[in-house]
Amino acid sequence: MFADGLFLGFAVLAVLGAAGLVVFRHPMNGAMSFVVTLISLAGLYALLSAKLIFALQLIVYAGAIMSLIVFIIMFLNIQPSDLPKEETKLVYILGGLAVVLPIGLFLAKIVKTLPLSSTAILGNDFGGVKQVGLLLFKDWLVPFEIVSILLLISLIGAVVLAGKKEAVK
Numbered sequence: 001m002f003a004d005g006l007f008l009g010f011a012v013l014a015v016l017g018a019a020g021l022v023v024f025r026h027p028m029n030g031a032m033s034f035v036v037t038l039i040s041l042a043g044l045y046a047l048l049s050a051k052l053i054f055a056l057q058l059i060v061y062a063g064a065i066m067s068l069i070v071f072i073i074m075f076l077n078i079q080p081s082d083l084p085k086e087e088t089k090l091v092y093i094l095g096g097l098a099v100v101l102p103i104g105l106f107l108a109k110i111v112k113t114l115p116l117s118s119t120a121i122l123g124n125d126f127g128g129v130k131q132v133g134l135l136l137f138k139d140w141l142v143p144f145e146i147v148s149i150l151l152l153i154s155l156i157g158a159v160v161l162a163g164k165k166e167a168v169k
Helices: 002-023 026-048 050-074 089-113 127-138 143-169
Strands: none
Touching: 002 026, 002 089, 026 050, 050 143, 127 143
16 A cells, blocks of 8 residues: 555656656756756665666766756856747647647556456566666666667757857857
């Protein structure tokens, strides 16, 4: 019962953080909402007994990657006058809700019709460093390296954009 409450709390926080990422106008507020989402996902991983993924989510994503993103936002020095006017933002949000809400209600109805099944207890090895490392570096090596290259390109792009902004002024 307690785990169900924790799951529900983490799930609601993750969704609210993701919604804040879309709704907030200033990039720093969006980044802080993203931190809430990442920490909530780490809590969900902890509930699933995925110890390594829980630790990596907190250390790598909520820690290092978000520090990098916040540093880039501060480096760009975005002022409210630099942000575009968003007069139709409410229309887009309401339109998105109108599309997503029926789908969510349909999925909730489907989930309620699923039969209850017992869950098997996983061994202590589940989510350990050795198993994840073998899977990551044998089967998923190319996608892992592609993501690291994309992160490097995005960092270089942010620095180039910041340099062009200063050159224009």
